[in-house]
Amino acid sequence: MxxxxxxxxxxxxxxxxxxxxxxxxxxxxxxxxxxxxxxxxxxxxxxxxxxxxxxxxxxxxxxxxxxxxxxxxxxxxxxxxxxxxxxxxxxxxxxxxxxxxxxxxxxxxxxxxxxxxxxxxxxxxxxxxxxxxxxxxxxxxxxxxxxxxxxxxxxxxxxxxxxxxxxxxxxxxxxxxxxxxxxxxxxxxxxRKDTELPDTLTMTFEKVQDMRYGENPHQKAAFYREIGRLTGSIADAVQLNGKELSFNNINDTNGALELLKEFTEPTVVACKHGNPCGVGSSENIYEAWNKAYEADKVSIFGGIVVANRMVTLKMAEDMVKVFLEVIVAPDYEKEALALLQTKKNVRVLKLTEIEVPQNENAYDLKKVNGGLIVQTIDSKLLVEEDMKVVTARVPSEKEMNDLLFAWRVVKFVKSNGIALAKDRQSIGIGPGQVNRVWATRQSIEHAGELIGEDAARDAVLASDAFFPFDDCVEAAHQAGITAIIQPGGSVRDEDSINKCNEYGIAMVFTGMRHFKH
Missing domain, CATH: 3.40.50.1380 (Methylglyoxal synthase-like domain)
Structure with missing residues (x-):
């Protein structure tokens, strides 16, 4: 032999x-x-x-x-x-x-x-x-x-x-x-910097871990990572505490991180079941955490929290009072980490270069029965030069800042999606509805229930796609919303513009949509 x-x-x-x-x-x-x-x-x-x-x-x-x-x-x-x-x-x-x-x-x-x-x-x-x-x-x-x-x-x-x-x-x-x-x-x-989608697609991944189960206990699951430099991705994070990440943990954390990458200022994103439930930006990370938490103190229970600055002891003292599944940050104060580690089940992850975006030519994949649908990621950012004010009233500087904030948030809300914001804080999110006016009403109702009866007054509204009717403007006016940002492009855009002019609401078109199914 x-x-x-x-x-x-x-x-x-x-x-x-x-x-x-x-x-x-x-x-x-x-x-x-x-x-x-x-x-x-x-x-x-x-x-x-x-x-x-x-x-x-x-x-x-x-x-x-x-x-x-x-x-x-x-x-x-x-x-x-x-x-x-x-x-x-x-x-x-x-x-x-x-x-x-x-x-x-x-x-x-x-x-x-x-x-x-x-x-x-x-x-x-x-x-x-x-x-x-x-x-x-x-x-x-x-x-x-x-x-x-x-x-x-x-x-x-x-x-x-x-x-x-x-x-x-x-x-x-x-x-x-x-x-x-x-x-x-x-x-x-x-x-070769080849941006074309190829005629045949082959991909390879390495198994990181087997999981107890998938989305549900009767489903098998494992986590695989791409080959290559994965800076800024969940696959590159170091776990410092807690149980193994589950299928849902990884999926939800990935979504939260991709939203976080839209922001350069101190920002905290709370996520639940693939949708943001609270987002806050401020001059310091503790205030950002407060805004994200106050945005939806109910849904954050059992949720994911990601921050783009070091987690402080003061933040950790608040966090341990809430049941959280996963916390991700670029670093932790020594005392903050020690406190979080007293919660044996909370998964604490360190992702050093948390702000690094995905390559714009990266693939977004969805498996369907019998095949795969593939697209490049939705990496396009909105710049003010692309925005077009279509109403008689122009947004104030404060409204414009909040409109840009809300637009970043709604990009990661499942369609049909609506996001309300005020003072760089999400105050009501309406995700995944089968028509846009339901999503609008839901976001307004959530703002009232979770923050206060008049929470939507003087807030702004972002929609991931155009308004096919003026009913969303009507609902926004009744809630006291003063400015709206949406892609535009409906055959009935004039109806929404005229309704905004009637109520003195400023409306901005972006020329791009962000469907997320």
Whole structure:
């Protein structure tokens, strides 16, 4: 029996090879692996002795040879194959232990060049893996050091690796090479700054954790992270306290973080079931926290809180009085963290570069039955130059500041979505209604119930899409709202504009919408 060993990740390889040799298995090896085995005193045959051809082109060509691949692909049960091997003086290879050039580690290095990345694209390794895996009935192929123990146990116990294990190892090979090739393709797309959606889409992710369940207890779930630099994402956060993050925790926290990134001033976002429930901005983070909390003291219970400044002890003293699922911030005062850690179940996360936005060409994916719908993320920000005042009355400076604040908030409210704001604080949010006037009325009712009867008076209103009728303006007027921001673009825009003029409400069109389904 012969084994071919050529690994980039040399974890446990010396011990594994010693065990193989101890069972009388002959070792063939290449390059650095061969050197490491020889250094450890393990008898090994260099690949060039098998092929009769020297390694060349700086090691680019080592194993791409018929004497390797015929030895891997020959079906032992097929008489013709075995006769051909004899004629060609080729011996079979029964175990392949290969993992690939460190392409991922290379592209994650600071300042890596394209030339370095390309040089770390493995050719011979994937080819050997595919050959061995295709002939899995006769060849055991190992890509993961975690499988060394399993293979050795079967070799020692049964004298061979079982067919079931070989099939399992075959599956791991094709998952491994598929992920590897996808990493390369994704790197090249980014290197070319290719913004087109491709004709075929392949993506690869690495499992971070299995979860107890998904959205509901009867659903299986796991958390996977993208390959690459994930600065500013939930996948890059360090957990400092609490239970493992759940499916819903991760989904809700991601939404809260993406809203937070819209703000540069001290801001706190509270989120529940994928919708913001309280958002506050101020000159300091404690006041921002107060605004977010006061915006909806009911819905924040069991919610997510994210902040773009260090959490202070004063904030933590307030937070521990509320049942929160997750808290995320760029850092924590020492005393604040110690206090939060007295709550053993609250998940406290540190995300150092919390303000870093997603790449504007990142994909937003939604799985549908039988397919996938893909778009680039909604990263467009509104600037005042894009805004158009369409009413006789122009918003005051204060109203304009609140309109911009409300517009950032409503961008992350499920459609049909309405957000009310006053003094850089959300005061009423109407998410996910099937018509816009219901969302408007809901946001006004919430403001009255949660903050006070006249909370909406002198507030502003933001709508994620245009008004098809003037009924939303009518509801806004009755609540005392003084300014509205919306995309515009309805065939009945004039109805809403005229109604605003009738009531002295200022209205601004943005020319963009933010549906979020």
């Amino acid at each position: 012969r084994a071919l060993i050529s690994v980039s990740d040399k974890t446990g390889i010396v011990e594994f090879a010693k065990e193989l040799v101890g069972m009388g298995i002959e070792i063939i090896s290449t390059g650095g692996t061969y050197g490491k085995l020889k250094e450890a005193g393990i008898a090994a045959i260099e690949i060039s002795e098998v092929t009769g051809f020297p390694e060349c082109l700086d090691g680019r060509v080592k194993t791409l040879h018929p004497k390797v691949h015929a030895g891997l692909l020959a079906m032992r049960s097929k008489k013709e194959h075995m006769e051909q091997l004899k004629e060609l003086e080729v011996e079979t290879i029964d175990i392949v232990v290969v993992n690939l050039y460190p392409f991922k580690a290379t592209i994650l290095k600071d300042g890596v060049t394209r030339e370095e990345a390309v040089e770390n694209i493995d050719i011979g390794g994937p080819t050997m893996l595919r050959s061995a895996a295709k002939n899995y009935q006769d060849v055991a192929v190992v890509v993961d050091p975690d499988d060394y123990t399993k293979v050795l146990k079967e070799l020692k116990g049964e004298g061979a690796v079982s067919l079931d294990t070989k099939f399992y190892l075959m599956q791991k090979v094709f998952m491994h090479t598929s992920s590897y090739d996808t990493m390369i393709a994704d790197y090249l797309r980014k290197e």
